[in-house]
Amino acid sequence: MRFPSSIFVSVSLFTAETTAALYLSSTYRSAGDQIWQGLTLLFTLVPSVLVQLTLTFIHRDLSRDRPLILLLHILQLGPIVRCLEAFCIYGSVGRVEEPYVSITRKKQMPRRGQAEEVERQVGQAEGKLFTHRAAFARTSVIQAFLGSAPQLTLQLYICVLQQGVSIGRGTLMVISLLSIVYGALRCNILAIKIKYDDYEVDVRPMAYVCIFLWRSFEIATRVVVLVLFSSVLQLWILPVVLLNFLVFFLYPWILFWQSHSPFPENIEKTLTRVGTTIVLCMLTFLYAGINMFCWSAVQVKLSDPDLINKSQNWYRMAVYYMLRFVENASLLLLWYIYKTDIYKFICAPLLVLQLLVAYAIAIFFMLVFYQFCHPCRRLFSSSMTQGLWDCSSLLCLMCSSGSPQNRPMVKEAPTPSAPKEPATQRPHDTASDSTDDMPNDTTYDMLNDTTFDTPNEMDSNIGGGINGDIRHGVPCTV
Numbered sequence: 001m002r003f004p005s006s007i008f009v010s011v012s013l014f015t016a017e018t019t020a021a022l023y024l025s026s027t028y029r030s031a032g033d034q035i036w037q038g039l040t041l042l043f044t045l046v047p048s049v050l051v052q053l054t055l056t057f058i059h060r061d062l063s064r065d066r067p068l069i070l071l072l073h074i075l076q077l078g079p080i081v082r083c084l085e086a087f088c089i090y091g092s093v094g095r096v097e098e099p100y101v102s103i104t105r106k107k108q109m110p111r112r113g114q115a116e117e118v119e120r121q122v123g124q125a126e127g128k129l130f131t132h133r134a135a136f137a138r139t140s141v142i143q144a145f146l147g148s149a150p151q152l153t154l155q156l157y158i159c160v161l162q163q164g165v166s167i168g169r170g171t172l173m174v175i176s177l178l179s180i181v182y183g184a185l186r187c188n189i190l191a192i193k194i195k196y197d198d199y200e201v202d203v204r205p206m207a208y209v210c211i212f213l214w215r216s217f218e219i220a221t222r223v224v225v226l227v228l229f230s231s232v233l234q235l236w237i238l239p240v241v242l243l244n245f246l247v248f249f250l251y252p253w254i255l256f257w258q259s260h261s262p263f264p265e266n267i268e269k270t271l272t273r274v275g276t277t278i279v280l281c282m283l284t285f286l287y288a289g290i291n292m293f294c295w296s297a298v299q300v301k302l303s304d305p306d307l308i309n310k311s312q313n314w315y316r317m318a319v320y321y322m323l324r325f326v327e328n329a330s331l332l333l334l335w336y337i338y339k340t341d342i343y344k345f346i347c348a349p350l351l352v353l354q355l356l357v358a359y360a361i362a363i364f365f366m367l368v369f370y371q372f373c374h375p376c377r378r379l380f381s382s383s384m385t386q387g388l389w390d391c392s393s394l395l396c397l398m399c400s401s402g403s404p405q406n407r408p409m410v411k412e413a414p415t416p417s418a419p420k421e422p423a424t425q426r427p428h429d430t431a432s433d434s435t436d437d438m439p440n441d442t443t444y445d446m447l448n449d450t451t452f453d454t455p456n457e458m459d460s461n462i463g464g465g466i467n468g469d470i471r472h473g474v475p476c477t478v
Contacts, residue, residue, distance in 0.1 A: 004086050004129060006186070010136040011083040013179045014051070014143055018044055018076075020172040021151065027168055039154055045076075047147025050282075051139045052078045058135040079139065086132040093125045102127070106200040118200065137186045144183020145289040149223070152176040156227045163342060177220065184215040184294055191297035195310045196376045203375050210369035217362035218294045221328065221355050229331040232338045240331070241292070248288035252300040261303035283307065295320055321363055328359060 021044040028037035052073040056062060059082075061069055072081045102122050122130075155173050159165050165173075188211050193201055230237035267276050283300060290296040295317060301309035332352045339348060370377070 004090055004133065007083055007086050007132055007136045009182065010140045010143075010186075011079045013140075013175065013182060014048075014079050017143075017148060017151070017172070017175045017179055018048060020168065020175055024155075024168045024172050027166070036154075036158055040151070043147055043151040043154060047143050048076050050142050050146060052076060054139050054142060055079065055082055055135055058138070059131070079136075082132060082135070086129060089125050089129050089132070093123075107198050137190050140179075140183045140186045141190070141290070142183075142286060144180045145293065146286065148176040148179035148183070149219070149289070149293050152180065153223050153226055156223060157230060160227060160231045160342070177216075180219050180293070181212060181215045184219065184290075184297075185211050187290065188215075188297040191299075191308075192375060194298070194306070194308055195312070199376065201375050204373065207369060207373040207375060210365050210373045214362050214365035214369060215294060217358050217365065221359045221362065222293050222324075224355060225328045225331050228335045231342075232335055232340055236334075244292050245288045248291040249284050252284050252287065252302050256302035259303040264302060264305070264307065267307075280307075291320075295324075321366075325356075325359060325363075329356060332356070 021040055025037045025040045025044075028034075028040060055078050056070070056073055061073075069078075069081065072078055104120050104122055106120070107117050152173055155169050155176070159169060159173075185208065189203060192203070226237070226241075229240070263273070264276060264280065265273075267279055271279065280302060284302075287296055287298075287300045299309035299313070299316075300307060304310070332355060336348050336352060
C-alpha cells in the first residue's frame with residue numbers, strides 16, 4: 001500500500017496558507033487597511049468552508065452518527081482530523097487480519113496490441129484510504145482555484161500598488177502559487193484516472209515534472225497579466241473577469257440544454273432536486289474558476305451520468321489556448337498603452353515579451369506531456385500534435401473558404417485546339433481515414449468514492465474498482 005503522501009501535501013498547503021493569510025490580515029488591521037484585510041479573510045474563509053462541506057459530503061458524515069467529526073468540521077479543523085485518520089489507517093495495515101476483502105480487475109497498458117487483466121485483493125483499510133485520497137484530491141482543486149488563485153491575484157495587486165513586498169505577503173504569495181499548481185496537478189491526475197478507470201495507471205516522475213512546469217508557467221503568466229491590466233484599467237477588469245466566468249459557467253448548462261437529457265438524479269440519493277441543483281451549480285462554479293486561470297483537465301458534462309466528459313477533444317483544447325493567448329496579448333497591449341508612472345523603472349516591451357514567451361513555454365511543456373509523458377498515450381488514436389495541426393488547418397480553411405469564389409473572372413477568347421481523346425476516368429479511391437479522426441466517445445465508469453465502514457457496505461457497493469466489481473472494458477482510444 002502506498003504511503004498517503006498526497007494527503008499530507010494537501011493538508012500542509014491548506015494549513016500553511018490559512019496561517020499565513022491570518023497573519024497577513026492581522027498586519028493589515030494594524031496598518032488600518034480594512035479593505036485588504038476583509039478581502040484577505042474572504043479568500044481564506046470561503047474556500048475553507050467549501051473544503052469542510054466537500055469532505056463531509058464525500059464521507060457521508062451527515063447520514064452517520066459522528067457528532068465529534070461534524071463539530072471539528074464546523075471549527076474548520078476537518079482536513080487535519082481526516083489526515084490523522086488516514087495515517088492511523090495506514091499504520092494499522094498488516095497488523096490485524098481483515099476478514100473481508102474484495103477482488104478488483106485492472107487492465108495493464110497494452111503491449112503489442114494486447115492488454116492483460118490483473119487481479120488484486122483490496123482490503124477494507126485500503127478501501128478507506130482510497131476514499132481519503134479521492135476526497136483530498138477534490139479538496140485540493142477547490143482550495144487552489146476558489147481560494148489560492150484569487151488570493152495570489154489580490155496580494156500581487158497590492159504589491160504593485162504599494163510598490164513593495166513584505167515578508168508576510170511574499171510568503172503567502174509563494175504558498176498560494178504552490179497550492180494552485182498542486183491543485184492543477186491533482187486535477188490532471190484525477191482526469192486521467194477517471195477517463196481510464198479500467199486500466200492500471202502508473203504516472204511516472206517525468207510526467208509530474210512536465211505537469212508542474214506546464215501549470216506553473218501557465219498560471220503565473222495568467223495572474224501577472226490580470227494584475228497588470230487591473231492596475232491601469234480598474235473599471236474594465238470587472239467586465240473581463242465576469243465575461244470569462246459567465247462563459248465557462250454557462251457553457252456546460254448550454255450543452256446540457258441542447259442534449260435534451262433528463263435532469264441528473266443519481267448524484268446522491270438523499271438529495272432533493274433543489275439540493276442536486278445546488279451541487280451542479282457548485283460544480284460548474286468550480287469549473288469556471290479553473291478555466292479562469294488555466295485549462296481544466298476535467299471537462300464537465302451534465303448529460304453524462306458521471307457528470308464528466310470522458311472523451312479527449314483536442315480541438316476544444318486548441319481553441320482554448322489560441323483564444324487565451326490572444327486575450328493575454330490584448331490585455332498586455334492595453335496595459336502598455338495606458339501604463340502609469342509606477343512602471344517607469346520597468347522595461348515594458350521586454351516584460352510583455354517575457355510574459356508571451358512564458359505562456360508559449362507552458363504550451364510547449366503541455367505538448368511534451370501529452371506526446372511523450374502521458375501514462376495512457378498508447379491508447380490515443382492520434383497524437384496531440386496531429387490534432388492541433390488538424391485544428392489549425394481547419395481554421396485556415398475557414399478563413400480562406402469564401403474569398404476566391406466571389407472574385408470576378410475574366411473570360412479569355414476561345415482558341416482553336418486539336419480534339420482530345422476522352423480521358424479515362426480513374427477508379428475512385430474508396431479508402432478513407434475518417435475512422436481515425438472521429439472523436440472517441442467511449443464511456444467509462446467513474447470512480448465511486450464510497451466509504452468502507454462495514455463489510456456489508458463493501459459487498460453491496462458497486463463500481464469504482466474498489467468494491468469488487470468485475471469489469472470487462474474495451475481499450476480506450478482518444
